Amino acid sequence: xxxxxxxxxxxxxxxxxxxxxxxxxxxxxxxxxxxxxxxxxxxxxxxxxxxxxxxxxxxxxxxxxxxxxxxxxxxxxxxxxxxxxxxxxxxxxxxxxxxxxxxxxxxxxxxxxxxxxxxxxxxxxxxxxxxxxxxxxxxxxxxxxxxxxxxxxxxxxxx
Numbered sequence: 001x002x003x004x005x006x007x008x009x010x011x012x013x014x015x016x017x018x019x020x021x022x023x024x025x026x027x028x029x030x031x032x033x034x035x036x037x038x039x040x041x042x043x044x045x046x047x048x049x050x051x052x053x054x055x056x057x058x059x060x061x062x063x064x065x066x067x068x069x070x071x072x073x074x075x076x077x078x079x080x081x082x083x084x085x086x087x088x089x090x091x092x093x094x095x096x097x098x099x100x101x102x103x104x105x106x107x108x109x110x111x112x113x114x115x116x117x118x119x120x121x122x123x124x125x126x127x128x129x130x131x132x133x134x135x136x137x138x139x140x141x142x143x144x145x146x147x148x149x150x151x152x153x154x155x156x157x158x159x
Contacts, residue, residue, distance in 0.1 A: 001029075001031055001032055001033065001067045001068065001157060002033045002035065002062075002065055002066050002067050003025065003032060003033065003034045003035065003066060003067065003068045003069070003070055003153075004035050004062055004063050004066040004068070004069045004070070004085065004089070004094075005018065005021075005022055005025070005034055005035065005036045005037070005070050006037075006069055006070065006071040006072065006079075006081070006082040006085045006086065007071070007072035007079065007082060008072075008075065008079040008081070008082065009037060009038040009044065015038055017072075018036055018038055018072075019036070019038075021072075021099075021146065022034045022036045024146070024150060025070070025150070025153060028150065028153055028154055028157065029157055031157065032153075032157065034070075035062045035066070037059055037062075040058060042054075042058065043055045043058045043059070059081075059085065060088055063085055063088045063089055063092075063094065064088070064092060064094075066089070066094055067094070067095075068094065068095050068096075068097060068153070068156060069085065069086070069089040069094055069095070069096045069097070069140075070096075070097050070099065070149070070153075071085070071086050071089075071096055071097070071098045071099070071136065072098075072099050073098045073099060073100040073128060073133070073142070074099070074100060074101055074102055077128075077129070078128060078129055078132055083129070083132050086132055086135055086136060087132075087135065089139070090135040090136075090138065090139050093139065094139070095139055095140045095156070096135070096136045096139055096140035097136075097140050097141055097142075097143065097149060097152055097153065097156075098133070098136045098140065098141070098142035098143065099142075099143050099144075099146070099149050100128065100142055100143070100144055101144055101145065101146075102126045104124065104125050104126040105125065105126060105144065107124065108125070110124075113125070
């Protein structure tokens with residue numbers, strides 16, 4: 001099975017997170033082949049050169065041959081490249097598993113946090129673009145922990 005791993009890859013923190021999670025996914029089964037764009041030196045060696053068309057073609061080809069997309073949704077906003085890749089996967093009916101671990105999603109039943117929504121600039125929750133998350137929910141699932149994501153992947157490959 002071919003999986004596409006979509007996340008930002010420009011900070012050391014993202015690179016490290018991507019590598020450790022991809023390792024956990026690969027450990028689930030030898031049948032899983034994870035495409036992690038940061039491992040594709042032909043387009044992501046930032047000391048070298050790859051133009052926008054080279055990057056778009058290489059990553060789109062990998063999305064299109066995937067059986068599953070894993071999309072990391074954390075950050076101030078969903079990474080623009082990840083959002084584009086989600087759109088391609090959705091359009092081709094490729095299942096998408098999102099991972100959203102932002103701690104601000106907690107406390108949804110706290111009356112003070114809910115009341116604060118009525119005050120200007122007091123939103124205690126994080127917002128994700130509803131169109132992009134809707135595409136995932138229409139063709140997959142959003143998990144809020146690595147453990148749940150890995151269990152979902154295990155279930156997906158067991159079908």
